[in-house]
Amino acid sequence: MFESLKKKFSRTSEKLEEELIEEAEKEDNLQEESGKKFSFFSFGRKKEEKVEEDESNLLPQAEDIVEEESVDEAEEEIVEETSEDESVEEVKEEKPGLLARLRGSSAPEEEVEEEIPEEDEVEEEPQKEEKSHFWSRNKDEDKSADGEATGGMFSFVREKTIQEKHVEDILFELEMELLQGDVAMEVATEVVESVKNDLVGKKIKRSNDITEYTFMALKNAVSDIISIPGKSMTEMIEAKKAEGEPLVVMFVGINGTGKTTTIGKLANYYMKKGYTPVIAASDTFRAGAIEQVTYHADNVGVKIIKHKKGSDPAAVAYDAVEHAKAQGKELVLIDTAGRMQTNTNLMDEMKKIKRVSKPDLVIFVGDALTGNDATEQAKKFNEAIDIDGVILTKADADSKGGASLSIGYVIKKPIMFLGMGQGYDDIKEYDSEWMLNQLFSDDEAELEMTE
Known part of the structure; x- marks a missing residue:
């Protein structure tokens, strides 16, 4: 039900996020950080879990250690299974390839070495990266099973405030889309005004804040629209x-x-x-x-x-x-x-x-x-x-x-x-x-x- 409305609401959140992140990038007020980016529809369900997940990001090294230990154990089992007439040197040669395969790499070791760029190419990479938008860099990332993106978390060096100029075009587009979706004119206008009043002035530190505030603003607007009192x-x-x-x-x-x-x-x-x-x-x-x-x-x-x-x-x-x-x-x-x-x-x-x-x-x-x-x-x-x-x-x-x-x-x-x-x-x-x-x-x- 209501798939069209869901898409319109989700796109509004995405466009506002893109607008603010692009502006912050131009202001040199943006940095990437570890953590999961919440999808629009997961925000209602995941709000309580968000704090716990953010805390878990404070200990990334511990997770890496556990992962490396499990890989090492797997490698030791493989070494034990190699035949007696294989030399220790042959096993050592295999280990890097096995390690790469166990960590999910499909390319053999030799191919990885060939793909390492020259020193000149390494110096050019940061310049290319600076030209690309932060928000587009992880746009095609796969999503995890719980509906959250695996990358694309950003924070602002200096706290940003949502201004009317940020939402004006985006909400006009939302209003047009609502009208095209057979929403009555007065209802579309009411939704847009309510969302605007809720968003303008909000202070944001992370990109997830934008998604959360937009989610709540839209949900509050729709809640007021559909909650008409009456006896059953x-x-x-x-x-x-x-x-x-x-x-x-x-x-x-x-x-x-x-x-x-x-x-x-x-x-x-x-x-x-x-x-x-x-x-x-x-x-x-x-x-x-x-x-x-x-x-x-x-x-x-x-x-x-x-x-x-x-x-x-x-x-x-x-x-x-x-x-x-x-x-x-x-x-x-x-x-x-x-x-x-x-x-x-x-x-x-x-x-x-x-x-x-x-x-x-x-x-x-x-x-x-x-x-x-x-x-x-x-x-x-x-x-x-x-x-x-x-x-x-x-x-x-x-x-x-x-x-x-x-x-x-x-x-x-x-x-x-x-x-x-x-x-x-x-x-x-x-x-x-x-x-x-x-x-x-x-x-x-x-x-x-x-x-």
Whole structure:
């Protein structure tokens, strides 16, 4: 999920690091040091381990001694296995080659000697190195198993401060990329302003500091965007149950977003929690719609209230509510006709259903893959009927993440559920902390644990 957003965030960190390191190099304010360079996504996981690793770098000689001792032991075993008729001189000749092989060198000893440059060439090497950028020197280094680079750690001789000039172009580029990723304009602007305010003025000593500060600035900005307060549907069911009333939920949205399937998923979800739902087939404009919602109701074993095609949809919703009250059922799920937000007549019909059934929740169902379109649809429905929350379908297939990041913030209403697949069990109550983990962790095992 959200691979596109992850890449945009990571690139922002990399570009800021390159900008500052290049400037420091020109100022002769940069030096390489031993240690691991943390990747952007490992920072949340590795923050506590960082101190321990930095301390271990203070004793590099001890590690070298251990490594040399293990190599020497291996060499002694090889010497013992050589045949008796081999001379000691032949073994000595082999040792350097064996040592090189044991230390990972694939070139034989003679080839290594041939590659040693002339004295004149040795003098020219530092000049070439001075012309290359520090940050590019280790850019293609392999990464270790824990996702950290094996080289490329730098520190500044004199502490640097992040200034507005360092982030201006980089954040403008981030804003453009967010807009291209279907993030709403006001959300992209808010993220960029928040990151700028967090970064400018930060004092940095090491290149890892840049990565950490950018990681935290982006994470804080996104956290504020996606954390829209609101009660969960489960809490509301319990509150209504205490009053002896069912929770009435009305679903709205355009055709093709997965609204009817989502109703089937929710009926299944709450049945497994011990509640008894009832479904109202209030999309009476199409006979196929009645058949579709009936199919889902039968599959999950839920009672459905339906009338003939062309019947008054508000009457169907009313009957379903009365049935739930009479039978002591805790949840009424009202399906409505999919309609474009620009169709005035159908929007008026939807308002009538709301007046008659008096729902406790009006939920907009949008397709996460449509990005900005889903956000614009939600705005129009909210203006027409005042929705209370959002369910986004197909979130598991959403690589951009624009709708998931934008929709709640734009209409100031919470995302309540996410559709995560085709099965009836593939629905998840929305959790902002889980969403942050999706956006700011590249550890698949960690993500699986949070699901």
